[in-house]
Amino acid sequence: MSDASTLPYRPCAGILLTNASGLIFAGERIDTPGAWQMPQGGIDxxxxxxxxxxxxxxxxxxxxxxxxxxxxxxxxAIPYDLPPHLLGKVWGGRYRGQAQYWFLMRLTAGDEVIDIETEHPEFSRWKWTTPADLLDEIVPFKRSVYEQVVRELLPDAV
Structure with missing residues (x-):
């Protein structure tokens, strides 16, 4: 594999979705049991x-x-680098990591609008969680991004 530092970051958007109680949506990744994350994906x-x-x-x-x-x-945008064991394996090896723009959104409807059984499911289950619990459950290589997102978008929560 070529030098990862020569690869670009994949442009990405992420969502810090809160409910009326101020809790954050987290989904457990289907491909990584025990790893919880907020919704995110590439920018087309x-x-x-x-x-x-x-x-x-x-x-x-x-x-x-x-x-x-x-x-x-x-x-x-907040960048992160993939850990070495994932370089060359995700996104066809075209990116060194992601540069993520994060949005704070508040759910204005009830939980019934949440449906993780989508056409291409990413999550096996979901929950509302606190910022501290979310930071404990995120994969280590994304933890600093999540800490920065929470500090910037929910400064009163930390």
Missing amino acids: AGETPEVAALRELTEEIGVPADAVDVIARTKD
């Missing part, structure tokens, strides 16, 4: 980060755009 050509985030919200957890309020977004 021609999409803005916000449009991609709303699309991913629907694709990954079934929540339509009209069931959320977009509250805030991170000032900049």
Whole structure:
């Protein structure tokens, strides 16, 4: 494999979705039992980060755009590098990691709009969780990104 530092970051949008109680949506990855994460996904050509985030919200957890309020977004994209054992294995080996734009969204509908049994399911189960528990359960190589997202979008929670 070539030097990872020469590879670009994959543009990505992520969603920190909260409910009326201020808890955060987390889904357990189907491909990595025990690893919980917030919805996220790649930004397609021609999409803005916000449009991609709303699309991913629907694709990954079934929540339509009209069931959320977009509250805030991170000032900049937050990059992370893949760990060595994943380099060359995900995204066809084209990227060294992701540069993620994160959006704070509040669910304005009830939990019944959440449906993880999507066309291409990513999560085996889901829950509402606290920021501290989310940070404990995220895969280690994404923990610093999640810490930064929570600090920036939910400063009163840390």
